[in-house]
Amino acid sequence: VIPDLFTREEYDALLGSVRNSAKASGYADDREGHFAFFIDRFRRNLHYILCHSPVGDDFRIRGRKFPALISCTVVDEFMAWPRDALDGVARRFLIDLVTGGNFQDEDTLSVVAANMAEVHLSIEGANKRYLEVERRNNYCTPKSFLELISFYMKMLSSKQADVLQNCERLEKGLAIMEQVQSKVEGLKEDLKITMVQVEEKK
Numbered sequence: 001v002i003p004d005l006f007t008r009e010e011y012d013a014l015l016g017s018v019r020n021s022a023k024a025s026g027y028a029d030d031r032e033g034h035f036a037f038f039i040d041r042f043r044r045n046l047h048y049i050l051c052h053s054p055v056g057d058d059f060r061i062r063g064r065k066f067p068a069l070i071s072c073t074v075v076d077e078f079m080a081w082p083r084d085a086l087d088g089v090a091r092r093f094l095i096d097l098v099t100g101g102n103f104q105d106e107d108t109l110s111v112v113a114a115n116m117a118e119v120h121l122s123i124e125g126a127n128k129r130y131l132e133v134e135r136r137n138n139y140c141t142p143k144s145f146l147e148l149i150s151f152y153m154k155m156l157s158s159k160q161a162d163v164l165q166n167c168e169r170l171e172k173g174l175a176i177m178e179q180v181q182s183k184v185e186g187l188k189e190d191l192k193i194t195m196v197q198v199e200e201k202k
Helices: 008-017 019-024 031-045 058-065 083-099 106-134 142-201
Strands: none
Touching: 008 019, 008 031, 019 031, 083 106, 083 142, 106 142
């Protein structure tokens, strides 16, 4: 029990709220019985999920500092995501690019999502070769895949903005060139007229 987690009034309200349930369950009708009932129910109903990445030493260090992380919990090690899951996750995040106008249609979305899944899966073979050659692990986790999607979306938006800006500059430049060309044509006509006038005066 964590000391001073609740004030005396909060404890009284809490234990008062479980009094009837505690009596019905056969616990003693006193403060200690109500508290024991509350703790038992809390332990029975408390579930939490703690996620750690295999990358680096953090999980190993925390396991040494807090042995209950290993000895009092169920550890599920999740294996690599299958291609369908990677494709589905990529589609879920990239759909915003279709609605935002970055992708022309759903076909482009499908191709990009499939390519991202293929890239992520191809890294597994490279990691095995890296371990054989360098004798060091390189992990490619689901977080890496999500970072790939995020990086792609940012880079695509940035490059498309650059292209639009360059197109606008090009259009402005062409408009200025057309104006200059029309002025040059006008000056040529004026020069012809002036040359004719000069010839007549000779």
